Amino acid sequence: MVARVPETARIPSALLPMRARVAHRRQGPDDVATLSLCPVDGRLAPFRPGQFNMLYAFGVGEIAISISGDPGNADSLLHTIRDVGAVSHALCQLQPGDMLGLRGPFGKPWPVDAQAGRDLLIVAGGLGLAPLRPAILQALAMPERFRSIILVVGARSPTDLLYPEQLRDWAGEPALALSVTVDRATPGWSGMVGVVTTRLARALDRCDPANVSALVCGPEVMMRHCCLALEDMGVPPDAQWISMERNMKCATGSCGHCQFGADFVCRDGPVFRWDRVAARLRIRGI
């Protein structure tokens, strides 16, 4: 006789990882690996730019990783992971053919659609380009809907730039005004040197700041300084969004691990409107 699982003992599907296989793996820059995943237990729900998955390295643990693939291509399930600790290390070590667990997509997306008719400014610092890549691809799939699309990318050094081939392609993309800057030049680098904030005024020199919508992602200090600089330039605080990171467990708004003031980052974020979180970001330790 087959035992029936009582209704109350069933694990909600959002908490149950599905298996996925690593189809391709790309190393670099440095301790960063980009995995292209292929679900084994059926198709995944479509994702929206800015959402994240919980990736489970079997026997090690589960962490939140943004989806960096093309939202227009249902098969493009890409994750870019920096090796910073136990779980991210285990994930970065996976090779094509290896299996991992996956949940999601979770979280609030970048509000790309809602910016139609405006100048869309996207500012990515370091690994922040990963969560923004789907938003950039979405905007570039319908460029006529925006007054302009401007991308400012910053990294520590030229070798730390994420997706270098993609950046080369985007440099030739007529619908996109791309500006790349590094904090530290290396020999042979003939591009811009300076933090991302130094590029903002020039990136917006043909825009009315009141008509600019900004999506900003990178380390918290960088996002804070970018949004403040944009505010100084006249970009309305309610037209700026950032993506937050906090340790996560359930990713469904049930456990409270990711609490950030009055919000749970997994449920109310990770994308937040700047004016909602600006004051909280000045409080140490929150």
Added chain:
Amino acid sequence: MDVQSIPELLADHLILGRFDAGSIETLAGCARNFHFGAGELIQKEGAPAELVYVLRKGDVAIEISAAHISPTVVETVHGGDILGWGWLIPPYRTLFDARALTEVSCVGLDAACLRGKCDDDPMLGYQLFKYWLPHLAARFRAQRLQVADLYGGEGA
């Protein structure tokens, strides 16, 4: 070909364009047009700071060089910026090498002439600082962030 007069070029500039027409004429009395090709050295560290460059178009690398290592670019400045402040601080020496990364068009203001005009007309000097200082402060703020190594232990 450039057909604009020097006062017109100054009036078009992000920082100097804030002066009234009379002050622009005064500043233009110290000014000459300059063009540099990509790779050309614009100023050399330690040399007398005889000119301050009002950048109109192009990108300039501020470099530090030392024996046995290739020059390190510490910052880039661009059309709309003002290049150089050694001209203002005795003994008026250029503080860093500056090299054109692209074709650069700029207006060079003779430093001694400019200091003289500011001494003669303190209101002109005060306005120059008022318009220039926010821009310098933004560059300092940016360099502090650069030193802080924003991406050091970053997450996305």
